[in-house]
């Protein structure tokens with residue numbers, strides 16, 4: 091078993107980590123950190139469990155520690171669900187202290203030596219761990235993408251061998267993406283908010299890094315353009331994206347590419363049977379009906395029409411956050427980086 095901790099374990103993403111790690115076959119969840127407000131008390135006493143999944147009783151007695159390097163010194167690997175302003179320096183210090191960091195935070199995603207990984211799309215980018223180690227780092231930082239970016243990149247993966255230059259995406263993003271205290275009921279009820287700070291820029295840059303080529307020392311970004319428009323909608327979980335892309339192949343051929351898409355992974359505990367699932371019904375995917383496919387790890391694609399146009403959907407705090415990080419960690423272990 092690999093000893094792991096969760097940084098920011100009481101938050102929206104932190105709780106998802108705890109849910110996914112409490113009974114994980116490879117990882118022994120031994121450390122939970124949060125802010126000074128929560129530190130020193132048993133997790134069961136400070137966490138306000140708000141997931142639609144049972145609370146894992148076996149973590150109740152773990153005493154929450156402050157979020158410091160010292161707190162995680164006995165861990166082999168930590169999962170970070172920290173606010174980005176806290177994550178930036180702390181994740182660096184933890185990795186420099188010899189511990190692996192799988193982070194959800196945006197802080198290091200675009201650092202040239204940090205892999206930004208989706209296991210089914212760019213597993214080879216983990217080679218950047220060697221680049222970090224070659225310059226003397228004992229541990230490593232590996233990141234997963236922004237929650238909208240990961241849905242878009244997985245939806246593009248089955249058609250990446252077709253020629254295209256221009257991807258346009260309009261998101262409809264769930265309120266859980268903003269954290270528990272993120273959007274008030276007065277703001278979101280009966281409403282759509284057509285602005286999510288920096289989200290469009292993240293989709294436009296992260297997608298190109300993920301779908302870029304790793305040449306052994308750096309990632310050369312993919313040569314197409316992404317243009318995004320991001321919107322918050324009154325959905326609890328599940329980000330939906332309408333996509334337009336200048337693929338010239340006929341719809342039937344595109345559908346075949348989705349139907350035939352095979353994940354390159356095998357035997358990772360959290361990998362879904364289908365990373366991308368093509369839905370035939372004319373009114374799918376829908377967040378309430380489709381976000382939990384593959385235990386929240388499957389991205390659903392539907393409404394493929396000439397143009398080329400389609401709709402993609404993924405669970406933003408599972409495939410878009412904690413689940414993405416845990417799958418990255420499983421890949422890291424299977425590649426013997428840990």
Ligand SMILES: NC(=O)C1=CN([C@@H]2O[C@H](COP(=O)(O)OP(=O)(O)OC[C@H]3O[C@@H](n4cnc5c(N)ncnc54)[C@H](OP(=O)(O)O)[C@@H]3O)[C@@H](O)[C@H]2O)C=CC1
Nearest residue numbers: 098100101102103124125128157171172174195236237269
């Ligand atoms: N991949 C993705 O796209 C996604 C990434 N995220 C990212 O994940 C991170 C967490 O998001 P979310 O769970 O929504 O946030 P929350 O606000 O719900 O939770 C924040 C967590 O960090 C802790 N924390 C807050 N301030 C400090 C501090 N100064 N020092 C130590 N710990 C602190 C909190 O502890 P306490 O309870 O004690 O306050 C809590 O455990 C963010 O970086 C966010 O951007 C989020 C969603 C999707």
Ligand SMILES: N[C@@H](CC(=O)OP(=O)(O)O)C(=O)O
Nearest residue numbers: 194195196236237263267268
């Ligand atoms: N911005 C995302 C969640 C998030 O925190 O993203 P990031 O980790 O890229 O900052 C959302 O609102 O749904």
